[in-house]
Amino acid sequence: MQRTPGTPLNDNASSHQVEDADSPEPADDPSAGSPSSPAGHSWKWTVVFGGVGLLILILDQVTKAIALAHLTPGEPVDVIGSLLKFNLIRNSGAAFSLGAGYTPYIAAVQITVALGVVYLSRKLGSAGWAVAFGLLFGGAVGNILDRIFREPSPFHGHVVDFLQTPHWAIFNVADMAVTSAAVLLVIQTLRGIRLDGTREHRQ
Numbered sequence: 309m310q311r312t313p314g315t316p317l318n319d320n321a322s323s324h325q326v327e328d329a330d331s332p333e334p335a336d337d338p339s340a341g342s343p344s345s346p347a348g349h350s351w352k353w354t355v356v357f358g359g360v361g362l363l364i365l366i367l368d369q370v371t372k373a374i375a376l377a378h379l380t381p382g383e384p385v386d387v388i389g390s391l392l393k394f395n396l397i398r399n400s401g402a403a404f405s406l407g408a409g410y411t412p413y414i415a416a417v418q419i420t421v422a423l424g425v426v427y428l429s430r431k432l433g434s435a436g437w438a439v440a441f442g443l444l445f446g447g448a449v450g451n452i453l454d455r456i457f458r459e460p461s462p463f464h465g466h467v468v469d470f471l472q473t474p475h476w477a478i479f480n481v482a483d484m485a486v487t488s489a490a491v492l493l494v495i496q497t498l499r500g501i502r503l504d505g506t507r508e509h510r511q
Contacts, residue, residue, distance in 0.1 A: 353432035360442025368450035368481040375470040398466035415455040433505025440492040447485030
């Protein structure tokens with residue numbers, strides 16, 4: 309069969325069409341930050357968020373129950389010399405016992421934070437953010453339950469604190485989780501990792 313002068317052009321056009329069909333769309337690249345990229349991982353990271361949050365909440369409530377059953381206020385117990393003591397107190401304020409007398413307002417702020425974390429968890433696309441959100445949620449809910457259900461009255465309840473280290477306020481597992489979450493969120497931000505798992509391109 310004899311080639312016509314137009315045949316090579318048609319062959320080239322066909323090859324370009326094949327290459328275009330085989331080449332991936334830029335939006336399919338995970339680094340492109342398209343909504344479809346992180347969405348495939350959102351449920352996995354939501355499960356991680358929920359698992360970490362539930363673990364912290366259970367650990368916080370169990371340790372508080374043990375502290376109430378075995379410790380007496382005003383009678384600290386040395387655990388690791390002067391580095392760690394069990395010292396039971398009931399805190400009506402926020403961190404470092406600040407805000408005593410504003411328990412309902414503190415509870416309202418913590419509830420708002422917990423709801424905000426749940427709302428944003430739908431967009432999770434990173435393990436670091438999922439763990440940080442889980443720590444924050446579990447810690448916030450742990451102390452919320454104290455303020456709602458413990459004495460002296462609903463939404464005026466005192467938080468149970470029992471861990472004491474030198475030159476620091478007495479705290480609990482929920483406080484540890486919230487502090488760890490804050491540190492992890494700062495690390496994620498400094499690394500340039502967004503909530504959806506994409507990374508900021510810095511010059």
